[in-house]
Amino acid sequence: MKGLIAFDLEGTLTDMISWEILHEKFGTCDKARVHTSLFLSGKITYHEWAEMDVRLWKGRRREEVEEAFSQVTLKPYARELFEWLKKNNFKTAIISGGLMCLARKVGEKLGVDFIVANELKFDSQGRIEGVIVRVTFDNKGEILRQLKQKVNPNVTIAVGDWKNDKSMFEEADISISLGDIDGDYKARDLRDVLEILKSIVRNI
Structure with missing residues (x-):
């Protein structure tokens, strides 16, 4: 059997929230909350939201970004699961x-095989100048579909914790929820996810 399993990142594999970390580092949290409110009320698109947030950081150095993520922590049992x-x-x-x-x-x-996320753009001096938006609020399913075509798995599983994982859950054969979203299975933590996966594999 060949399987493909796609994970959400923030809240699923780590407690770190990348956008929040940089807003805190650069002192832009108040303006970011305004942007979030505009998006959630439907007044701006996801692309506009991302671009407006990153515009607050324009000119900040790559080294500052790297420093913010120098100590990355994983959720318990992430290593054992992978x-x-x-x-x-x-x-x-x-x-x-x-x-x-x-x-x-x-x-x-x-040791993840495929990573799809949004990426900061830097100019020739290594300063932030924009963002490449690859993942929006509702296109995770489309991205998973493309990965399925590349891998051609016997079974596809999605693991996530929030409503922006909905399209990914719909595209997968089996979904495992770690939060406020309905899935085929409900897990409390990554140890639960591992036990669920063992059961799934035994029954395929």
């Missing part, structure tokens, strides 16, 4: 509306 997935012939993916500077660090720690 070790088991590799032993059981699963390709792994992170699909995150967060920033690549965090997603890449987590991916390196866990």
Whole structure:
């Protein structure tokens, strides 16, 4: 059996929230809350939300961003879970509306096969100048579909914790919820996710 499993990142594999970390570092939390309110009320698109947030950081140095993510922490049992997935012939993916500077660090720690996230753009002097938006509020399912075409798995599983994971859950054969979203299975933590996966594999 060949499997593909896609994870949300923030709140699922780590408690770190990349956008919040940089807003706190650069002192832009108040303006960011205004942008969030505009998006949630439907007054701006996701792309506009991301661009407006990153505009607050324009000119900040790459080194400052790297410093903010120098100490990346994982949720308990993340390493054990990914070790088991590799032993059981699963390709792994992170699909995150967060920033690549965090997603890449987590991916390196866990040996993730595919990482799709939003990415800061830097100019020739290494200063923030914009953002590449790859993951929006509702396109995770489309991204998972593209990964399925590449991997051609026997089974596709999605793991997430919030309503922006809904399209990913709909695209997967099996969904596991770690939060406020309905899934085929409900897990309290990544240890639960591992036990659920063991049961699924036994019954395939």
